[in-house]
Amino acid sequence: MTEQPIIYTEHLTKRFGDFTAVDAISFEVQKGEIFGFLGANGAGKTTAMRMLCGLSLPTSGKATIAGFDVYKQTEKIKQNIGYMSQKFSLYEDLTIKENIRFYAGIYGKSDAFIKDKTAQLLQQLNLEAEGDKLVGSLPLGLKQKLAFSVAVFHEPQIVFLDEPTGGVDPVTRREFWNMIYEAATAGITIFVTTHYMDEAEYCNRISIMVDGKIEALDTPAGLKETYNAATMDDVFLQLARKATRSDA
Amino acid sequence: MSAVAVHNLVKQYKSGKAIIEAVQGVSFDVARGELFGIIGPDGAGKTSIFRMLTTLLLPDSGGATVDGSDIVKDYQAIRQKVGYMPGRFSLYQDLTVEENLHFFATIFKTSVTENYTLIKDIYVQIEPFKTRKAGKLSGGMKQKLALCCALIHKPVVLFLDEPTTGVDAVSRKEFWDMLRNLRQQGITILVSTPYMDEASLCDRVALMQKGKIMTTGTPQQIIQSFNHNILAVKAQNMYGLLQVLKQWNAIEDAYSFGEYHHVIMKERYDKKVMRQYLASTGYADADIHAVTPTIEDCFMQLMQHKHD
Amino acid sequence: MNQFLAFVKKEFYHIFRDRRTLFILLGMPLVQIIIFGFALTNEVKNANFVVLDNARDAASQQLIAQINASRYFDFEKNIYSNKDLEGVFQKGEAKIAIVFPPAFASDLQHLNKAQVQIIADATDPNTATTLTAYAAAIIMDYQKEITQNALLPYTIDIQQRMLYNPQLKGAYSFVPGVMAMVLMLVCTMMTAITIVREKEAGTMEVMLVSPVRPLKIIVAKAVPYLLLSIINIISILLLSVYVLNVPINGSILLLMSEGILFIITCLSFGLLISNVTDSQQTAMFIALIGMFLPTVMLSGFMFPIENMPLPLRLISNIVPARWFYSIVKSIMIKGLGIQFIWKETLILAGMTLLLLALSIKNFKIRLA
Structure with missing residues (x-):
């Protein structure tokens, strides 16, 4: 199969003044893949992710997201992706249903679509009775699961997850990953960053960024073999220790 | 003091x-x-x-x-x-x-x-x-x-x-x-x-x-107080494997854990039983071995008890 | 003491390293004084005037020529009835109108007394006052001129009428007003913000869990603002005296002492705000609504208190700036001593004590 990669980058670079935050990274992600995007603090992950989401213009290099160009078609990109992070997710002072309505509205979904899908979503999360509760009153783990559901509500092709499980308890963390798997099985591509090394194992492939470059990219098993390491933790430590720069 | x-x-x-x-x-x-x-x-x-x-x-x-x-x-x-x-x-x-x-x-x-x-x-x-x-x-x-x-x-x-x-x-x-x-x-x-x-x-x-x-x-005391056997299991299709394991009545719990799934076995059940079960469900190639629980395993078990 | 000094030093680092804060602290007063100063005192040149000359005699013609000759006025046109007047002002053709009665010259010669009416468009009251004053001065000059060779003095009775805003109050003596505004901004808002910023950043947590007495932290934070505010008063006064030619008629020492009293009032209010808020936005909002707006609206600086409806007049009594404004005006403009302003001073001091007591009482030695 010669299916076009859903994320494609070639020598993608971002410079701020004389500081090269992202240094000519090239990689591809296939449709339906769970792609782990790792790196130490300040390695350039956030900057790279911003370019891929169409939030920041690259300095040079090429990239297409779902077939759309990151220079010219950022509006198209935004229609086709979902985004969720630990820091920014839902409005705490709106109810669950209001949040869903709001986000679905941004993507121009029809009322019928929103109604059906909301019912379905609440059922999946066992929240049928709680649709009118304020999001602020939910426990963190549930909030994060809800935020994920909202991020994929408009059926995007790719969803970007920036440390989605930070501080979440181990049981909920796994439930969260279960949702990721289900979304991936349904054909949504997952692009995820995390500080939990066990979660890196759940990804199909992982890239590790060091000093703005992608230093390694392989399956978890492949990486462990290449670096002769027992755990992903070891692989990460070996690579990240090479870093010479620190984040500003 | x-x-x-x-x-x-x-x-x-x-x-x-x-x-x-x-x-x-x-x-x-x-x-x-x-x-x-x-x-x-x-x-x-x-x-x-x-x-x-x-x-x-x-x-x-x-x-x-x-x-x-x-x-x-x-x-x-x-x-x-x-x-x-x-x-x-x-x-x-x-x-x-x-x-x-x-x-x-x-x-x-x-x-x-x-x-x-x-x-x-x-x-x-x-x-x-x-x-x-x-x-x-x-x-x-x-x-x-x-x-x-x-x-x-x-x-x-x-x-x-x-x-x-x-x-x-x-x-x-x-x-x-x-x-x-x-x-x-x-x-x-x-x-x-x-x-x-x-x-x-x-x-x-x-x-x-x-x-x-x-x-x-x-940490040692907490791990020792974990009173079940834990088996780590790995296969090609990890997601499918987990579904299969969760349907099995011989286990207390099964969840992903890094590159393996951790399976908390009910009493009397061991690795051999699991191999048979997995073979019967199409996972004959599964890699199974016993592991010592980690603090995370203990934490999850304690959480489940609280739910009960 | 060492602790205290370390704190004050640190606070100065914060101020000097943040250019925006520094600008608000030191630049704003200058900018405000200059804006207000020039906006309000700039002399008016070449204003158009119309004449309704019911006399059409030698005296009226002479006077019109003199007015036209000055650099302040330009003759626009003659009008012929009172009705035309309104049209002229509404179209903005002239700023003032000079009206001569039918027998101007003969009244002047035979009765030694004549009337001239000056009618000004007081939509902009400052311009109107300035222009009528200029016109009156020219008429007085003319009167002196013709009186020189006469036995009995001629008197021209000038009648002034201000249209649209007959009271014309509150527009002058902006210096005391700007002083109150600036001190409010620097002391209340900046102090509140700087304390709340530490709460937001989490550094307040560490400070509280240290041997420093919490009150010391707060006082140390206020000291730099006190010093900067004194500098501000001085620079405002220097500007007023040397750039805007507003004299200080009273005692400078008294003026400074009253200034420091008002600074402490503002600081106490800033502390009180910082006690009850957790975010910089809220602090800023409360400072603006609670202090800054009342200072501008209710201190008598922009709008005369006598003209306010009763409820607002009552409220204005609890605005500290109102008293400070009145004190500064008395000292600077009227040159009065403490014996004339002790009442205001006492009220201000009372308010300060109350605010200080409240903020100390509300001060939290713990979180939440």
């Missing part, structure tokens, strides 16, 4: 009409010179406990002493002798590394030179950047500076609230190495973290969830 003695501590917050029970009757003791970890996810009540022990919050009921001083009555005495690093980065961003350190030394009525030996190992790592503003440091270096500032007056007890949250694996490891060194210098350290794997680096830990301590002990 314990360095920290906590007895039935309770803290509630009002949020609109609802009352949030952040800490629901927590008790534990920390011996002198111990490195004690409070492990739990966000919202477990860790920060509330730290704030009560550092006299920033008043408990609703129960009490505690720090180095023999009562957290309510003797709050001024406690403020003289503890070091505290709150969860958020708590230095002056527009002051340089050096200025921050000297400022903290002065307000604790000491000088940088007086206790330099204590912070020397950590400070030499950030000394090359001493004229840089704290706001311009990397996450790992900020953390080191914050630790230096919290140590500068040679505190009897050091409170570190989630020092490693949001920090990458390399910096986390370095930070824990520093803590172990400090412990050898006789400082009692209380540290909180949401990362289960950091539990094994503490002398003793309390596992917390939803305002309650589920268990307290050394």
